[in-house]
Amino acid sequence: MFDWLQHFADWLIYSLFGLTHGSKVGDALNFFVFDTIKIFILLGLVTFVMGIVNSYFPIDRVRNFLTKRNWYGLDYFLASFFGTITPFCSCSSVPLFIGFVKGGIPLGVTLAFLISSPLVDAVSVAMFIGMFGWKTTIVYVISGIVLSMIAGYILGKLNLEHLLTDWVKKILENKQIADEEFEAEKKTFFQRLPEIGKEALGIVKGVSLYILIGIAIGGLMHGFIPTGFFEEYISKENPFAVPIAVILGVPMYSNAAGVLPVMQVLVQKGIPLGTAIAFSMAVVGLSIPEGLLLKKVMSTKMLFIFFGVVTACIIISGYLFNLIL
Numbered sequence: 631m632f633d634w635l636q637h638f639a640d641w642l643i644y645s646l647f648g649l650t651h652g653s654k655v656g657d658a659l660n661f662f663v664f665d666t667i668k669i670f671i672l673l674g675l676v677t678f679v680m681g682i683v684n685s686y687f688p689i690d691r692v693r694n695f696l697t698k699r700n701w702y703g704l705d706y707f708l709a710s711f712f713g714t715i716t717p718f719c720s721c722s723s724v725p726l727f728i729g730f731v732k733g734g735i736p737l738g739v740t741l742a743f744l745i746s747s748p749l750v751d752a753v754s755v756a757m758f759i760g761m762f763g764w765k766t767t768i769v770y771v772i773s774g775i776v777l778s779m780i781a782g783y784i785l786g787k788l789n790l791e792h793l794l795t796d797w798v799k800k801i802l803e804n805k806q807i808a809d810e811e812f813e814a815e816k817k818t819f820f821q822r823l824p825e826i827g828k829e830a831l832g833i834v835k836g837v838s839l840y841i842l843i844g845i846a847i848g849g850l851m852h853g854f855i856p857t858g859f860f861e862e863y864i865s866k867e868n869p870f871a872v873p874i875a876v877i878l879g880v881p882m883y884s885n886a887a888g889v890l891p892v893m894q895v896l897v898q899k900g901i902p903l904g905t906a907i908a909f910s911m912a913v914v915g916l917s918i919p920e921g922l923l924l925k926k927v928m929s930t931k932m933l934f935i936f937f938g939v940v941t942a943c944i945i946i947s948g949y950l951f952n953l954i955l
Contacts, residue, residue, distance in 0.1 A: 632668050632760075639664040658853025665845045665891060668760045673834055673841070676756035681826040682819075696735050706786075709739045710778035713746030714771065727927050728798065737794075738786015745940060746778035749915045757841075757890045762903070769954060770907060773947050777911075781943045785936060793932035840888040848891035851899070872948035875905050876941060879912030889913045904951025911944045 639660050643649050649656035696705055696712075730740040750771050758767040868874075893910045897903055916937055925933060 632664075635668055636664055639667075654853040656853075658849040661853065662845055662849035665760070665848065665894075666842065669757055669841055669845070669891075670834070670838075672760045673753060673756040674830065676759070677752045677830040677834055678827065679752075681752075681830045682822070685822050685826055696730075696733075696739065705736070705739045706742050706779040706782050707775070709735075709743040709782065710746040710775045713743040713778060714750040714775060727924070731798070736786055737791055738782045738784075740782075741785045741936065742778045742782025745781050745915060746775060749778065749911055750774035754890065754914070761890060761894045762897075766903065769951070773951065774911075777943045777947050781940050784939050784943075788935065790932050790935065793929045793935075795927055795929055798927045841891070844888040844891035848895040851892065851895040871902070871905050872908050872952070873945050875901075875909040876912040876945050876948065879909045880916045880937070880941065902952045904948045904953070907951050908944050908948025911947070912941065915944070916940060 640651075642663055643656055643660045644651050647659070649659065651657075696708060727740060727744065730743065731737060755767060755771065758770055762770075889910045893906045896906045896909070921933060921937065924936070928936060
Protein backbone atom coordinates (compact mmCIF):
# COMPACT_ATOMS: atom_id res chain seq x y z
CA MET A 631 0.00 0.00 0.00
CA PHE A 632 2.83 2.37 0.86
CA ASP A 633 5.53 0.94 -1.39
CA TRP A 634 5.60 4.22 -3.32
CA LEU A 635 6.30 6.07 -0.10
CA GLN A 636 9.16 3.74 0.81
CA HIS A 637 10.66 4.30 -2.63
CA PHE A 638 10.35 8.06 -2.11
CA ALA A 639 12.02 7.87 1.32
CA ASP A 640 14.83 5.73 -0.12
CA TRP A 641 15.35 8.17 -3.00
CA LEU A 642 15.29 11.21 -0.71
CA ILE A 643 17.70 9.87 1.91
CA TYR A 644 20.03 7.61 -0.05
CA SER A 645 20.06 9.29 -3.47
CA LEU A 646 19.31 12.97 -2.99
CA PHE A 647 20.99 13.36 0.42
CA GLY A 648 23.68 10.81 -0.48
CA LEU A 649 23.59 8.92 2.84
CA THR A 650 24.68 5.29 2.87
CA HIS A 651 22.02 2.58 3.02
CA GLY A 652 22.52 0.67 6.25
CA SER A 653 24.24 3.54 8.04
CA LYS A 654 22.85 4.60 11.43
CA VAL A 655 22.04 8.15 10.38
CA GLY A 656 20.66 7.10 7.00
CA ASP A 657 18.38 4.43 8.44
CA ALA A 658 17.18 6.74 11.20
CA LEU A 659 16.26 9.50 8.74
CA ASN A 660 14.67 7.01 6.34
CA PHE A 661 12.48 5.73 9.18
CA PHE A 662 11.54 9.30 10.16
CA VAL A 663 10.56 10.40 6.63
CA PHE A 664 8.60 7.24 5.80
CA ASP A 665 6.70 7.02 9.08
CA THR A 666 5.97 10.75 9.32
CA ILE A 667 4.35 11.00 5.88
CA LYS A 668 2.51 7.68 6.26
CA ILE A 669 1.12 8.49 9.71
CA PHE A 670 -0.09 11.96 8.72
CA ILE A 671 -1.87 10.56 5.63
CA LEU A 672 -3.63 7.86 7.66
CA LEU A 673 -4.32 10.19 10.57
CA GLY A 674 -6.04 12.71 8.31
CA LEU A 675 -8.24 10.04 6.73
CA VAL A 676 -9.18 8.22 9.94
CA THR A 677 -9.73 11.43 11.91
CA PHE A 678 -12.09 12.72 9.21
CA VAL A 679 -14.08 9.46 9.17
CA MET A 680 -14.26 9.36 12.97
CA GLY A 681 -15.30 13.01 12.91
CA ILE A 682 -18.31 12.06 10.78
CA VAL A 683 -19.26 9.36 13.30
CA ASN A 684 -18.66 11.66 16.24
CA SER A 685 -20.83 14.42 14.73
CA TYR A 686 -23.81 12.13 15.24
CA PHE A 687 -22.76 11.08 18.76
CA PRO A 688 -21.64 14.15 20.74
CA ILE A 689 -20.88 13.72 24.45
CA ASP A 690 -24.24 15.07 25.64
CA ARG A 691 -26.13 12.72 23.36
CA VAL A 692 -24.01 9.77 24.46
CA ARG A 693 -24.82 10.55 28.09
CA ASN A 694 -28.49 10.93 27.27
CA PHE A 695 -28.46 7.73 25.19
CA LEU A 696 -27.01 5.70 28.06
CA THR A 697 -29.26 7.27 30.70
CA LYS A 698 -32.67 7.04 29.08
CA ARG A 699 -32.70 3.32 28.32
CA ASN A 700 -32.34 0.02 30.18
CA TRP A 701 -29.56 -1.81 28.40
CA TYR A 702 -29.66 -5.03 30.47
CA GLY A 703 -25.91 -5.17 30.97
CA LEU A 704 -24.97 -3.85 27.52
CA ASP A 705 -24.31 -0.41 28.95
CA TYR A 706 -20.69 -1.37 29.68
CA PHE A 707 -20.17 -2.30 26.04
CA LEU A 708 -21.92 0.83 24.76
CA ALA A 709 -19.96 3.10 27.11
CA SER A 710 -16.66 1.50 26.04
CA PHE A 711 -17.64 1.67 22.37
CA PHE A 712 -18.68 5.33 22.58
CA GLY A 713 -15.41 6.02 24.40
CA THR A 714 -13.52 4.89 21.30
CA ILE A 715 -15.37 7.20 18.89
CA THR A 716 -15.57 10.37 20.97
CA PRO A 717 -12.62 12.75 21.46
CA PHE A 718 -11.30 12.71 25.01
CA CYS A 719 -8.13 13.79 26.76
CA SER A 720 -7.06 13.76 30.38
CA CYS A 721 -8.00 17.43 30.79
CA SER A 722 -11.64 16.48 30.15
CA SER A 723 -11.72 13.70 32.76
CA VAL A 724 -13.29 15.63 35.63
CA PRO A 725 -16.15 17.36 33.72
CA LEU A 726 -16.94 14.12 31.88
CA PHE A 727 -16.91 12.15 35.12
CA ILE A 728 -19.24 14.63 36.83
CA GLY A 729 -21.55 14.86 33.82
CA PHE A 730 -21.95 11.11 33.49
CA VAL A 731 -22.46 10.35 37.18
CA LYS A 732 -24.75 13.36 37.61
CA GLY A 733 -26.75 12.14 34.63
CA GLY A 734 -27.56 8.93 36.49
CA ILE A 735 -25.09 6.61 34.72
CA PRO A 736 -23.65 3.99 37.12
CA LEU A 737 -20.11 4.57 38.33
CA GLY A 738 -18.74 1.41 36.70
CA VAL A 739 -20.19 2.35 33.32
CA THR A 740 -18.78 5.87 33.64
CA LEU A 741 -15.33 4.47 34.39
CA ALA A 742 -15.57 2.09 31.42
CA PHE A 743 -16.06 5.13 29.18
CA LEU A 744 -13.16 7.01 30.76
CA ILE A 745 -10.83 4.02 30.39
CA SER A 746 -11.65 3.27 26.74
CA SER A 747 -11.51 6.82 25.41
CA PRO A 748 -7.77 7.51 25.74
CA LEU A 749 -6.82 3.91 24.90
CA VAL A 750 -8.60 3.68 21.55
CA ASP A 751 -9.17 6.86 19.54
CA ALA A 752 -8.79 8.07 15.97
CA VAL A 753 -5.12 8.88 16.46
CA SER A 754 -4.18 5.45 17.84
CA VAL A 755 -6.26 3.64 15.20
CA ALA A 756 -4.64 5.56 12.33
CA MET A 757 -1.15 5.00 13.68
CA PHE A 758 -1.79 1.32 14.41
CA ILE A 759 -2.98 0.74 10.85
CA GLY A 760 0.13 2.39 9.45
CA MET A 761 2.53 0.57 11.76
CA PHE A 762 1.07 -2.89 12.27
CA GLY A 763 -1.65 -3.41 9.67
CA TRP A 764 -5.38 -4.04 9.85
CA LYS A 765 -5.30 -7.38 11.68
CA THR A 766 -3.36 -6.09 14.67
CA THR A 767 -5.39 -2.86 14.69
CA ILE A 768 -8.69 -4.76 14.86
CA VAL A 769 -7.38 -6.95 17.67
CA TYR A 770 -6.15 -3.86 19.52
CA VAL A 771 -9.48 -2.01 19.18
CA ILE A 772 -11.51 -5.02 20.29
CA SER A 773 -9.19 -5.71 23.21
CA GLY A 774 -9.30 -2.05 24.26
CA ILE A 775 -13.11 -2.16 24.36
CA VAL A 776 -13.16 -5.50 26.20
CA LEU A 777 -10.50 -4.34 28.67
CA SER A 778 -12.53 -1.20 29.42
CA MET A 779 -15.71 -3.24 29.89
CA ILE A 780 -14.07 -5.70 32.27
CA ALA A 781 -12.26 -3.03 34.29
CA GLY A 782 -15.43 -0.90 34.48
CA TYR A 783 -17.52 -3.92 35.52
CA ILE A 784 -15.06 -4.89 38.27
CA LEU A 785 -14.91 -1.32 39.56
CA GLY A 786 -18.70 -1.12 39.45
CA LYS A 787 -19.09 -4.29 41.51
CA LEU A 788 -16.70 -2.95 44.16
CA ASN A 789 -19.33 -0.32 45.10
CA LEU A 790 -16.87 2.55 45.33
CA GLU A 791 -19.42 5.35 45.46
CA HIS A 792 -18.64 6.01 49.13
CA LEU A 793 -15.01 6.68 48.14
CA LEU A 794 -15.90 9.64 45.93
CA THR A 795 -14.72 12.98 47.25
CA ASP A 796 -17.01 15.18 49.31
CA TRP A 797 -16.99 17.68 46.44
CA VAL A 798 -18.62 15.11 44.12
CA LYS A 799 -21.07 13.92 46.77
CA LYS A 800 -22.24 17.49 47.31
CA ILE A 801 -22.81 17.93 43.58
CA LEU A 802 -24.76 14.68 43.35
CA GLU A 803 -26.97 15.62 46.30
CA ASN A 804 -28.13 18.68 44.35
CA LYS A 805 -28.34 17.04 40.94
CA GLN A 806 -31.22 17.69 38.60
CA ILE A 807 -31.51 15.17 35.83
CA ALA A 808 -33.08 16.71 32.76
CA ASP A 809 -35.92 14.72 31.23
CA GLU A 810 -35.92 16.36 27.86
CA GLU A 811 -34.22 14.65 24.93
CA PHE A 812 -31.27 16.40 23.35
CA GLU A 813 -32.40 17.73 20.03
CA ALA A 814 -30.49 16.45 17.05
CA GLU A 815 -28.93 19.12 14.95
CA LYS A 816 -31.02 19.82 11.88
CA LYS A 817 -28.06 19.65 9.53
CA THR A 818 -27.63 17.49 6.49
CA PHE A 819 -24.55 15.32 6.01
CA PHE A 820 -23.03 17.74 3.50
CA GLN A 821 -23.73 20.72 5.78
CA ARG A 822 -21.74 18.98 8.51
CA LEU A 823 -18.66 18.31 6.35
CA PRO A 824 -16.95 21.74 6.63
CA GLU A 825 -17.14 21.64 10.43
CA ILE A 826 -16.00 18.00 10.49
CA GLY A 827 -13.04 18.85 8.26
CA LYS A 828 -12.11 21.80 10.44
CA GLU A 829 -12.29 19.66 13.59
CA ALA A 830 -10.23 16.88 11.98
CA LEU A 831 -7.58 19.40 10.94
CA GLY A 832 -7.53 20.76 14.48
CA ILE A 833 -6.96 17.27 15.91
CA VAL A 834 -4.14 16.58 13.47
CA LYS A 835 -2.50 19.93 14.25
CA GLY A 836 -2.94 19.31 17.98
CA VAL A 837 -1.06 16.00 17.94
CA SER A 838 1.44 16.78 15.19
CA LEU A 839 4.21 17.82 17.58
CA TYR A 840 3.78 14.62 19.59
CA ILE A 841 3.89 12.58 16.40
CA LEU A 842 7.07 14.26 15.20
CA ILE A 843 8.77 13.85 18.59
CA GLY A 844 7.64 10.23 18.89
CA ILE A 845 8.78 9.32 15.38
CA ALA A 846 12.07 11.15 15.93
CA ILE A 847 12.73 9.12 19.06
CA GLY A 848 11.67 6.00 17.21
CA GLY A 849 14.00 6.87 14.34
CA LEU A 850 16.95 7.29 16.69
CA MET A 851 16.17 3.98 18.35
CA HIS A 852 15.71 2.33 14.97
CA GLY A 853 19.05 3.56 13.64
CA PHE A 854 21.29 3.51 16.71
CA ILE A 855 20.02 0.78 19.09
CA PRO A 856 21.05 -2.71 17.96
CA THR A 857 18.49 -5.46 17.52
CA GLY A 858 18.22 -7.57 20.67
CA PHE A 859 19.16 -4.74 23.05
CA PHE A 860 15.84 -4.91 24.92
CA GLU A 861 15.46 -8.67 24.79
CA GLU A 862 17.72 -9.12 27.80
CA TYR A 863 15.08 -7.62 30.09
CA ILE A 864 11.64 -7.93 28.47
CA SER A 865 12.01 -10.79 26.02
CA LYS A 866 9.30 -13.35 25.31
CA GLU A 867 11.17 -15.86 27.46
CA ASN A 868 10.91 -13.63 30.55
CA PRO A 869 7.60 -14.53 32.27
CA PHE A 870 7.60 -11.15 34.04
CA ALA A 871 8.22 -9.11 30.90
CA VAL A 872 4.63 -7.84 30.62
CA PRO A 873 4.23 -6.58 34.21
CA ILE A 874 7.72 -5.03 34.04
CA ALA A 875 6.75 -3.17 30.85
CA VAL A 876 3.45 -1.99 32.38
CA ILE A 877 5.09 -0.84 35.61
CA LEU A 878 7.66 1.09 33.57
CA GLY A 879 4.87 2.66 31.50
CA VAL A 880 2.60 3.84 34.32
CA PRO A 881 4.82 6.71 35.60
CA MET A 882 5.43 7.97 32.06
CA TYR A 883 3.15 10.45 30.33
CA SER A 884 2.39 10.61 26.64
CA ASN A 885 -0.52 10.23 24.28
CA ALA A 886 -0.86 7.68 21.50
CA ALA A 887 0.86 9.97 19.02
CA GLY A 888 4.01 10.08 21.12
CA VAL A 889 4.27 6.51 22.38
CA LEU A 890 3.23 4.40 19.37
CA PRO A 891 6.30 5.20 17.22
CA VAL A 892 8.45 4.13 20.16
CA MET A 893 6.38 0.98 20.53
CA GLN A 894 6.88 0.20 16.84
CA VAL A 895 10.66 0.27 17.24
CA LEU A 896 10.48 -1.88 20.38
CA VAL A 897 8.71 -4.53 18.31
CA GLN A 898 11.29 -4.22 15.53
CA LYS A 899 14.04 -4.67 18.12
CA GLY A 900 12.63 -7.98 19.32
CA ILE A 901 10.06 -7.10 22.00
CA PRO A 902 6.90 -9.25 21.73
CA LEU A 903 3.96 -7.27 20.34
CA GLY A 904 1.75 -8.00 23.36
CA THR A 905 4.39 -6.70 25.74
CA ALA A 906 4.87 -3.54 23.68
CA ILE A 907 1.10 -2.94 23.47
CA ALA A 908 0.76 -3.39 27.24
CA PHE A 909 3.53 -0.82 27.70
CA SER A 910 1.79 1.69 25.42
CA MET A 911 -1.59 1.10 27.10
CA ALA A 912 -0.03 1.83 30.48
CA VAL A 913 1.57 5.05 29.19
CA VAL A 914 -1.62 6.30 27.50
CA GLY A 915 -4.31 4.98 29.86
CA LEU A 916 -2.69 5.49 33.26
CA SER A 917 -0.92 8.82 33.04
CA ILE A 918 0.06 10.71 36.18
CA PRO A 919 -1.56 13.99 34.99
CA GLU A 920 -4.90 12.21 34.57
CA GLY A 921 -4.49 10.71 38.05
CA LEU A 922 -3.90 14.16 39.50
CA LEU A 923 -7.04 15.45 37.79
CA LEU A 924 -9.12 12.48 38.93
CA LYS A 925 -7.96 13.17 42.51
CA LYS A 926 -10.55 15.96 42.41
CA VAL A 927 -13.36 13.38 42.21
CA MET A 928 -11.77 10.25 43.73
CA SER A 929 -10.35 9.71 47.18
CA THR A 930 -6.77 8.43 47.36
CA LYS A 931 -8.01 4.91 48.14
CA MET A 932 -10.39 4.90 45.19
CA LEU A 933 -7.69 6.25 42.87
CA PHE A 934 -5.32 3.44 43.87
CA ILE A 935 -8.08 0.87 43.34
CA PHE A 936 -8.86 2.37 39.93
CA PHE A 937 -5.21 2.31 38.83
CA GLY A 938 -4.71 -1.15 40.30
CA VAL A 939 -7.66 -2.74 38.49
CA VAL A 940 -6.80 -1.13 35.15
CA THR A 941 -3.12 -2.09 35.53
CA ALA A 942 -4.08 -5.71 36.22
CA CYS A 943 -6.37 -5.78 33.17
CA ILE A 944 -3.62 -4.32 30.96
CA ILE A 945 -1.13 -6.95 32.18
CA ILE A 946 -3.58 -9.75 31.42
CA SER A 947 -4.32 -8.30 27.98
CA GLY A 948 -0.56 -8.14 27.30
CA TYR A 949 -0.19 -11.87 27.94
CA LEU A 950 -3.25 -12.59 25.77
CA PHE A 951 -1.82 -10.44 22.98
CA ASN A 952 1.40 -12.44 23.05
CA LEU A 953 -0.60 -15.64 22.74
CA ILE A 954 -2.83 -14.38 19.91
CA LEU A 955 -0.30 -12.39 17.89
